[in-house]
Amino acid sequence: MQQQSTGAEILTGAEILARSLKDEGVEYIFGYPGGAVLHIYDALFKQDAVKHILVRHEQGASHAADGYARATGRPGVLLVTSGPGATNAVTGIATAYMDSIPMVIITGQVNTWAIGSDAFQEVDSVGITRPCVKHNFLVKDVKDLAETIKKAFYLASSGRPGPVVVDVPKDVTALTAEYHYPESVNIRSYSPVEKGHSGQIKRAVEMLLAAKKPMIYTGGGVVLDNASEILVEFTKLLGFPITNTLMGLGSFPASDRQFLGMLGMHGTYEANMAMHDCDVLLAVGARFDDRVVGKVEEFCPYAKKIHIDIDPASISKSVIVDVPIVGSVSSVLTDMIAQLKATEVKTDADALTQWWNQIEAWRKQDCLRYDTKSDIIKPQGVIQKLHEITKGDAFITSDVGQHQMWAAQYYGFNKPRRWINSGGLGTMGFGLPAAIGVQLAYPDETVCCVTGEASIMMCIQELSTCLQYGLPINVVSLNNRYMGMVRQWQEFFYEGRYAMSYMDALPDFVALANSFGHVGLRVESPADVEAALKEAIADTKRLYFIDFVTDQTENVFPMIAAGKGHHEMHLPAHMTAERDLA
Amino acid sequence: MKHIISILLENESGALSRVAGLFSARGYNIESLTVATTEDPTMSRMTLVTSGSDQIIEQIIKQLNKLIDVVKLVDLSEDEHIEREMMLVKVKSSGPDREELKRLTEIFRGRIIDVTPRTYTVELTGTGGKLDAFLQALEAASIIETVRSGTSGITRGDKGLSL
Numbered sequence: 001m002q003q004q005s006t007g008a009e010i011l012t013g014a015e016i017l018a019r020s021l022k023d024e025g026v027e028y029i030f031g032y033p034g035g036a037v038l039h040i041y042d043a044l045f046k047q048d049a050v051k052h053i054l055v056r057h058e059q060g061a062s063h064a065a066d067g068y069a070r071a072t073g074r075p076g077v078l079l080v081t082s083g084p085g086a087t088n089a090v091t092g093i094a095t096a097y098m099d100s101i102p103m104v105i106i107t108g109q110v111n112t113w114a115i116g117s118d119a120f121q122e123v124d125s126v127g128i129t130r131p132c133v134k135h136n137f138l139v140k141d142v143k144d145l146a147e148t149i150k151k152a153f154y155l156a157s158s159g160r161p162g163p164v165v166v167d168v169p170k171d172v173t174a175l176t177a178e179y180h181y182p183e184s185v186n187i188r189s190y191s192p193v194e195k196g197h198s199g200q201i202k203r204a205v206e207m208l209l210a211a212k213k214p215m216i217y218t219g220g221g222v223v224l225d226n227a228s229e230i231l232v233e234f235t236k237l238l239g240f241p242i243t244n245t246l247m248g249l250g251s252f253p254a255s256d257r258q259f260l261g262m263l264g265m266h267g268t269y270e271a272n273m274a275m276h277d278c279d280v281l282l283a284v285g286a287r288f289d290d291r292v293v294g295k296v297e298e299f300c301p302y303a304k305k306i307h308i309d310i311d312p313a314s315i316s317k318s319v320i321v322d323v324p325i326v327g328s329v330s331s332v333l334t335d336m337i338a339q340l341k342a343t344e345v346k347t348d349a350d351a352l353t354q355w356w357n358q359i360e361a362w363r364k365q366d367c368l369r370y371d372t373k374s375d376i377i378k379p380q381g382v383i384q385k386l387h388e389i390t391k392g393d394a395f396i397t398s399d400v401g402q403h404q405m406w407a408a409q410y411y412g413f414n415k416p417r418r419w420i421n422s423g424g425l426g427t428m429g430f431g432l433p434a435a436i437g438v439q440l441a442y443p444d445e446t447v448c449c450v451t452g453e454a455s456i457m458m459c460i461q462e463l464s465t466c467l468q469y470g471l472p473i474n475v476v477s478l479n480n481r482y483m484g485m486v487r488q489w490q491e492f493f494y495e496g497r498y499a500m501s502y503m504d505a506l507p508d509f510v511a512l513a514n515s516f517g518h519v520g521l522r523v524e525s526p527a528d529v530e531a532a533l534k535e536a537i538a539d540t541k542r543l544y545f546i547d548f549v550t551d552q553t554e555n556v557f558p559m560i561a562a563g564k565g566h567h568e569m570h571l572p573a574h575m576t577a578e579r580d581l582a
Numbered sequence: 583m584k585h586i587i588s589i590l591l592e593n594e595s596g597a598l599s600r601v602a603g604l605f606s607a608r609g610y611n612i613e614s615l616t617v618a619t620t621e622d623p624t625m626s627r628m629t630l631v632t633s634g635s636d637q638i639i640e641q642i643i644k645q646l647n648k649l650i651d652v653v654k655l656v657d658l659s660e661d662e663h664i665e666r667e668m669m670l671v672k673v674k675s676s677g678p679d680r681e682e683l684k685r686l687t688e689i690f691r692g693r694i695i696d697v698t699p700r701t702y703t704v705e706l707t708g709t710g711g712k713l714d715a716f717l718q719a720l721e722a723a724s725i726i727e728t729v730r731s732g733t734s735g736i737t738r739g740d741k742g743l744s745l
Contacts, residue, residue: 127599130603131603138596155650312647313641316640
């Protein structure tokens with residue numbers, strides 16, 4: 001090895017990259033080779049600290065790295081070539097950005113001297129990804145490479161996490177420099193606030209203690225900050241009702257009586273009604289997304305609002321709040337717990353009893369009830385069965401649509417980081433590659449990809465990756481021969497004109513799974529659901545693709561139409577019938 | 583209401599497009615934008631004029647602060663400040679018009695910086711409102727071209743925007 005007088009090793013850019021990843025503790029890198037990254041692939045080939053997972057399409061790499069990050073909390077890493085490699089990864093980068101997932105994306109780039117010349121496989125990756133990353137870098141000098149990688153990991157995983165792109169021209173990976181991986185980096189313009197303002201916290205605690213109809217609404221920020229235990233302690237201390245957003249599911253145990261289910265467009269009746277009627281709302285690591293809020297003017301109209309968020313820009317972005325607290329969820333909730341324990345003031349027990357009575361009356365309406373006697377497989381029943389068999393402990397990834405909402409409503413997540421779905425961007429095709437990342441991170445755990453026959457086709461090629469790495473994922477496909485959520489909107493809002501939402505010319509999924517070297521099962525009767533799921537989950541060696549032929553007409557209830565208030569839900573037939581009788 | 587946001591920006595390629603991209607992606611409006619390096623070669627100073635409700639301005643400032651390339655910023659409109667814009671305007675003038683234009687330029691404390699037999703080029707510095715007033719005072723048909731720098735601004739008093 002070549003040594004300079006300083007004693008530092010001289011490495012090529014490609015070697016620096018590989019070594020930086022190792023020194024960063026990266027376990028897996030998801031990627032696909034190509035011209036601009038061949039030096040990097042050669043350097044990866046010569047080491048074994050970082051394991052490379054070869055996907056079949058760069059979108060798969062970005063979702064797999066994303067799934068890994070969501071399940072572990074550690075940044076997901078991917079490596080793609082210039083041009084189409086980078087553009088294919090963009091959907092996955094945007095997916096991660098919308099859900100604040102830490103990810104580091106290394107994109108190859110043409111040689112520095114060729115940049116801007118419309119060279120072969122050249123695209124302005126920094127320009128294309130700019131609106132959907134937390135930050136991005138173009139490394140023009142090999143001397144800056146190691147520090148840039150460190151900065152990328154630091155930015156991706158601190159503050160409000162997010163994806164960071166590092167674009168590396170091919171010549172930079174061939175040139176040499178001294179290797180020194182910094183232990184930490186300082187970025188002068190960047191210092192996320194962790195600790196909340198004590199005065200604001202005091203105001204919030206006073207407001208909560210005085211509440212007569214309080215409500216806690218928590219989102220993905222609790223999961224991202226690993227703050228579930230603190231949230232549970234806090235919520236138990238107050239005895240308040242709590243709801244989770246789609247991104248927050250699992251951060252408060254679904255089996256707990258204080259949990260009212262998910263809120264928002266497909267939230268439960270009790271969660272949405274409690275939101276509408278509450279007098280104090282505490283939002284924790286949630287961003288008042290339009291699918292949660294509905295009509296801004298009718299959102300929690302009677303409530304004083306408190307908002308804890310690490311991102312100041314999330315506060316009062318769509319809904320104006322009364323007490324904003326900028327800080328990390330864990331730090332702020334810990335401070336609030338300390339104040340609650342120190343104060344003599346108690347919650348209003350009588351008011352809370354009345355509030356809970358009201359909530360229980362709403363809950364009794366059983367908004368998630370569905371026909372369990374049907375001869376056709378009901379998708380909700382498949383999810384409930386999956387919950388029973390896995391005891392609510394499996395990692396569930398999902399694609400986007402009805403199946404995603406049923407998984408969110410019926411699986412009952414008791415632990416954080418078990419529910420892996422594309423909430424913000426709503427990316428069909430996310431589920432299977434995400435499951436790859438999860439299964440690699442937790443090889444001994446049960447990982448299920450709940451999907452539909454439309455979504456699964458968007459990244460079906462990754463079945464091949466699953467075979468290569470022996471990943472025993474369980475693909476639970478709820479096949480209703482429709483893009484179900486599109487069909488549902490067309491039924492409700494377009495007088496049943498099912499424009500282009502029917503899935504014609506579907507493949508034989510059993511044969512398809514077999515051809516990829518996996519086990520395929522078709523299940524057509526409710527009586528066979530349990531056995532099929534059990535068989536798939538019991539087999540920890542092979543991937544099972546179960547094609548459940550489900551009821552085509554089933555809709556996701558409750559539903560709040562876009563732009564409506566929380567109290568204006570479309571409800572299932574049993575609830576509207578009872579209401580009509582009353 | 584109009585706001586003048588003054589920004590210390592990392593002097594890196596792409597920093598300007600991050601700011602411009604933020605405004606177009608989120609539908610904020612830019613009335614003018616100027617940027618140049620400062621005495622510290624690692625930093626640029628940008629002055630951005632925008633408008634919107636208090637809620638929108640608050641979001642603009644928060645979103646700008648989120649950009650990693652934005653080191654520091656101040657909303658000049660919140661404090662006492664000085665704003666200036668420079669304008670070059672080329673005007674048709676011949677015959678008796680030339681005297682009239684010269685007088686007008688003097689009234690506005692501008693300078694004629696180029697002369698041809700048929701045109702004057704006037705340099706004028708001041709607030710945006712003053713430049714607007716000068717343009718209105720000219721006959722519209724006489725203006726050949728107008729080049730404005732966009733507003734630059736600085737706070738009054740001892741303090742400055744620095745690291």
